[in-house]
Amino acid sequence: MGANSVLGTRICLARTVGRVRGEGLGNEIFPWAKAYLASRELGFGMLPPAWGLNRRRYWEEFGTSRLDWCGHLALRAALPTQTVTDEMVRSTGESDYGAAIRVLDGEYGWSRRRALVLVHRNMTGGLVSIARSRNFLRNTLLGRLPDIGLDDCEPGADRIHVAVHVRLGDFCATGPTGPGPGDTNERLPAEWYRSVLGALRERLGPALHIEIMSDDPGLVARMLPEWRESIAPPRSTLGDLSVLAAADLLVCSISTFSMLAAFLSDAPYIWYRPHLAETDGFLSILGSRPDGRAATVAANAVREQRGAAGMPARGVPLGVGEGVPNWLADHLAAKVALRRRSADLIHFGVLPAGAPAGRPDPVTPGPRLRDPHEVAQVP
Structure with missing residues (x-):
């Protein structure tokens, strides 16, 4: 990367939570999601946490370099850097992290900077603050179900x-x-x-x-x-x-x-x-x-x-000794019913032709929505 391209770099960078060696994935997704939301608001590039030092060896799962942390250090040394602190976010009064970044950008003018590394870290705000990153995280983290025949x-x-x-x-x-x-x-x-x-x-x-x-x-x-x-x-x-x-x-x-x-x-x-x-x-x-x-x-x-x-x-x-709510048992039973291949049209399944589509069955009443606090009696 040449000097001119470095000077024109604007990056939202996710730093590990807490210790240098990082924490578990459930913690580390917070700065990652915050960097993503900020990058969308500001039009910046985005770098995930540096997994190379993580003691849980996440670099193997994400296919990243063991030396990715060196690149993070180099960027922070070469470019102007600012960390988004919890105090800054709280001052906006916004619970959504992206909305908070939008307010802070009006104050600090980050989107008008030619070169900047904007650092995001910590778990403050909980999942409420990163709710709009859900699809990004689903696309990034899931898709590793066991392969079956x-x-x-x-x-x-x-x-x-x-x-x-x-x-x-x-x-x-x-x-x-x-x-x-x-x-x-x-x-x-x-x-x-x-x-x-x-x-x-x-x-x-x-x-x-x-x-x-x-x-x-x-x-x-x-x-x-x-x-x-x-x-x-x-x-x-x-x-x-x-x-x-x-x-x-x-x-x-x-x-x-x-x-x-x-x-x-x-x-x-x-x-x-x-x-x-x-x-x-x-x-x-x-x-x-x-x-x-x-x-x-x-x-x-x-x-x-x-x-x-x-x-x-x-x-x-x-709690210990408590039963399963009836509504939950009914919900799970319905999921099984919806999965049966014999009634799934795209799997050449069949459906009864008795009642026209879109009209209620005149004989069989629909299911009653049970009180969610009503529980099954467990011996």
Whole structure:
């Protein structure tokens, strides 16, 4: 790259979160998504985090150079550099990161600069701040589902695929009650996983297909010996993420990786009930924190009170010994029904010719929308 081309470079650069060696993918997507949103607002180029120093060896999964961090350092040394700080973003009053960048550009004139490296880092703002990056992240991170032959496709069509994330490794062990509201980097009790999986099996029966993913499969096998056969074979981080995001139902750990999988998925997910904070009759993740997240939670509580409360929601809080909501079981059963090849026209399936399309069946009433708080009785 010549001197003139360097001087004309405008880049949004994502820096690793925290330590030089970086963090897990669930953390590192935040500066990456912020750099993407800023690049779209400003018309800049964009560089992802430098994976070369990451102790989880993400350079192998993304096919990048081990020395990519050298290029980042060289750009920051050769060009004017500015870091977008949390204080700057908060000063705009915007929860959407791209909107905040638009306001800040009016103040700092970044888009009028001929050469600039604009650095983005940190996780402040949560998934709300990077919601508009979802399609970018889906296109970039997913697509690593296991390759199976045609003979393997049909048997799974009548199964409900439940993907379970058990985060262990660098997460510390907790007592029998597990982590409480606002706690992070803690394992969930084995008894909770056992209770949730038992409730699902009791309600869904032979249609249930469980796949357990963990950073320590051996320890999971010792924790949940009765589910040993459901532990997934070792895969890459992106492979596990793709499977989680494609499942019919997710059972989450309290980790940013599980949150990322739920963010990229459209499926419902189960969350550890004791981890949720309760405020004015509503449950939320991190709702007890005295920052912008609490304000967002409060605003959403107002919206729910205005009419949406009582409707099914993607996040399903469950504690030990609690059953599966009826609406969730009905939803999963409907997904299986929609997948059957025998009634899929593009697979030469057939449909009954009795009732004209678009008219309700005069004999069979439509399904009743159950109370989302009504749960199945689990012995």
